[in-house]
Amino acid sequence: MPEPLIECVPNFSEGRRQEVIDQIVAAITAVPGVLLLGVDADADHHRSVVTFAGPPEAVLEGALRGIAAAQRLINLDEHRGQHPRIGAADVVPFVPLRDATLEQCVALAHRLGQRVGAELGLPVYLYEAAATRPERVNLADVRRGEYEGLKQSLGRDPARDPDYGPARLTPAGAVAIGARQPLVAYNVYLNTGDVAIARKIARAIRHSSGGLRYVKAIGLLVNGRAQVSINMTDVRSTPLQRVFELIKAEAARYGCTPTESEIVGFVPEDALLEVAEHYLQLNRFDRSRILERRLRELEAARQRGAAE
């Protein structure tokens, strides 16, 4: 059995001070076996997304050290950004990549939650597949009221009691730890500075208010431009082009149009191939007809043959 490869995509509430981001990333990558895929810092969101992968134990240790560094370096009382957040290390999801299951990620989330509560003294909420209560499955519900709201209710409202750690907030806030399938973070910019339009479009396309099944969306104002900020939770069932075309159609109603879009973090190759096939009407395309893919397959098969 090959060793499972787990991805971890912690979001930290720091997108402006490069030295802070660097220290957090250094803490994570100091763990042997951790592969750093990338770092996305967003000054407007005042938030960074770190993507790393590795075998389960390495990823667990890397996540813990990243959270500890963020706790040391980030003060939520001084943090203002475009993106909702409850903590310095705001969200820490585990994702199954190769030879890994969602169940293994749930187990990791529990182990990390327990250690973050006990060793770092931070309140931990488990979400998505790792959630212990139905009302905590959805991250937006866990994050409701953000850091400031949580400060008011933690210790008073038993519904906000954490899964691990103390019911008491420090300036590092709380941590949402979860397990989920791969997610694509996708933003579409509009040719307007009117955030109300982005919010209306977000409402129209997202599942929670009647839109597409695997879409979460909010409207933001980023650098003076209205942005529909989307999390796609199952890009096979709800593909990128369907979301993009629906945004385009909704935007037209307000006389607006997308100026460009962006992927935050990583995207599976097949999600982009699906887009190309859609627009070119390549309706019977066989993806093994991609030259590099076919060559890799043949060369791997030959190597296996040579090794036998």
Place this chain on the structure above:
Amino acid sequence: MPEPLIECVPNFSEGRRQEVIDQIVAAITAVPGVLLLGVDADADHHRSVVTFAGPPEAVLEGALRGIAAAQRLINLDEHRGQHPRIGAADVVPFVPLRDATLEQCVALAHRLGQRVGAELGLPVYLYEAAATRPERVNLADVRRGEYEGLKQSLGRDPARDPDYGPARLTPAGAVAIGARQPLVAYNVYLNTGDVAIARKIARAIRHSSGGLRYVKAIGLLVNGRAQVSINMTDVRSTPLQRVFELIKAEAARYGCTPTESEIVGFVPEDALLEVAEHYLQLNRFDRSRILERRLRELEAARQRGAAE
């Protein structure tokens, strides 16, 4: 220095008798080192495209054996298809893949031409980068009049004298052997049975009559459907979506629209990513943000590090 990887994409004038196609492919793949990427048989074109790759000597030998098998098994006097052709083994291009140059492919084309002329007794025309005369650079010029026309003029018209082999035609016809950059064969079907419309569109989009720089195109009737059949000779400079959109625009003039499109043979991954980026307006996309690509890079780097 890693060994060069050369691709060879011979087109054979047989798209209906599976046992003939199988024998040709078996002759090619009997050569050690040959990797068979794929076989595309098209009954309407009455033509098969075999794609294989390997180190230069293996590819040369595989091509020679494929041509010899086609010579033995295909009679051009009995061949009728939608696609222009001059021989049983009609076109044999060499293409540089990894760590290979076009110059190496030109040298291979000459060596193969020499052997096909001398050992198999077939007339050989060198085309594209391997051409010895400017009027033979373009494959369409080499193939003008097809097998039947060549039969009339060979031995009479010195302009048709082959580069290698006798100026005399057998029922296996002649072979065009060349060297070129990777090519994408791309067909677009229209919702009409009127081939005249496909021909008008082909004329509008192809370079030779005022269209896009790296596009060759003809209009065909395939299975009762009008088809624009395209060879894209530099898919980086003239990308797929530009060709598709231009076809769509030209088709609209006749009240027509594409029903679907298809890739024949292989397509480089980047050509499809370019399409996805275009339509989603991913104008600042970094392709190292494709999850599988990034993981492959990191794992390869780790393996190199471990080996040092």
